[in-house]
Amino acid sequence: MATWNTLLLQDSASPLMEQLSFFHNHTLLILLMITVLVGYLMSTLFFNTHNYRFLLEGQMIEIIWTILPAVTLIFIALPSLRLLYLLDEINNPLVSVKTIGHQWYWSYEYSDFLSFEFDSYMVPTNELTKNSFRLLDVDNRTILPYNSQIRMMITAADVIHSWTIPALSVKIDATPGRLNQISFLMNRAGLFFGQCSEICGANHSFMPIAVESISPAYFTKWILKMSNL
Numbered sequence: 001m002a003t004w005n006t007l008l009l010q011d012s013a014s015p016l017m018e019q020l021s022f023f024h025n026h027t028l029l030i031l032l033m034i035t036v037l038v039g040y041l042m043s044t045l046f047f048n049t050h051n052y053r054f055l056l057e058g059q060m061i062e063i064i065w066t067i068l069p070a071v072t073l074i075f076i077a078l079p080s081l082r083l084l085y086l087l088d089e090i091n092n093p094l095v096s097v098k099t100i101g102h103q104w105y106w107s108y109e110y111s112d113f114l115s116f117e118f119d120s121y122m123v124p125t126n127e128l129t130k131n132s133f134r135l136l137d138v139d140n141r142t143i144l145p146y147n148s149q150i151r152m153m154i155t156a157a158d159v160i161h162s163w164t165i166p167a168l169s170v171k172i173d174a175t176p177g178r179l180n181q182i183s184f185l186m187n188r189a190g191l192f193f194g195q196c197s198e199i200c201g202a203n204h205s206f207m208p209i210a211v212e213s214i215s216p217a218y219f220t221k222w223i224l225k226m227s228n229l
Contacts, residue, residue, distance in 0.1 A: 010167045013192055013213070014184050016087060017169035023079050030072060087169070090183045093151035095144065101154070101161030101174035101196065104203035108142055114227045122206050136193045141210040145219035146186040154180045162198035165211055171197060186213045 012018045098109040102119075109117040120138045128134060144150055154163050156174040164171040167190075172182045186192075194209040214222070 012169075013167040013186050013188055013190060014169055015187060016083075016184060017167060019083055019086065020169050023083055026079060027076055030076060034072070090151065090181065091149050093183060094148045096151045096153065097142070097144070098153045098155070099163055099174065101156040101158075101163065101200070101207075103158050103201050104196075104207040106138075106163070106207060106209060107157075108140075110223070110226075113223045116226050120210070122208050133193065135206070136195075136208045136210065138208060138210045141191075141212045143212050143214060143219060143222050144186065145216040146189055146213045148216060149183060149185050151181055151183050154182070159200050160198050161196050161200050161207070163194070163209060164197040165192050165194035165209060167192045168211070170194070173198060186211075189213050189215065 009017075009021055009024060012021055095110075096112050098111060100107040100109070105122070106120045107117060108120060109115065118140045120140045120142065122135065123132055123137045123139055125134060128137070152163065152170070152172070154172050154174045155178060156176045158176060160176070161174040162171060163174055168184050168186065170182055170184050172180050174180070190213050192211045192213065194211070196204060196207045196209075198204075200207075
């Protein structure tokens with residue numbers, strides 16, 4: 001969960017988020033090198049004006065600043081394309097959950113297990129406990145097993161929403177009349193929060209998402225309990 005002193009990305013809870021963090025650091029290093037190089041050249045030209053003659057009609061410098069950006073873009077584009085394909089891959093899901101966005105709450109359907117469903121509303125501030133998170137906790141959390149391939153099918157009942165969990169590298173639009181899907185795998189137990197990331201109306205900032213990652217054994221017990229209700 002992001003806090004007031006979070007400077008970088010949230011701690012990853014899925015293999016894809018780990019890869020995104022590596023790509024972020026890789027690209028940030030390249031940008032730092034470019035910034036230092038350009039800053040050095042500008043400061044050199046500022047204090048030594050006679051160096052301008054090397055940049056005027058210099059064929060070698062023209063070749064360098066044409067080839068160098070192209071090589072830099074290749075080092076950024078190749079891992080970026082690899083990640084794009086990995087994020088769109090759907091690998092034999094063990095659990096499928098359908099998510100429906102409403103103004104302004106989420107509904108979840110577990111159609112693999114006797115098809116039960118529930119709504120998930122934000123917990124009002126006056127009902128929070130000492131262990132709750134303001135503006136992030138919900139009355140019914142989305143329970144999912146870790147070390148299992150999860151497929152989320154996303155749609156909306158009214159306007160466009162966006163189901164987003166930053167720690168899982170998940171962000172997908174919920175569009176009325178269309179069913180989108182995304183696949184992810186959680187590699188540890190925990191409680192992961194997100195929020196609707198599409199401006200969907202007056203209470204857009206009050207429809208959070210809370211995913212609780214538990215072991216497959218406890219998930220089976222939870223499914224049996226919910227199916228008997």
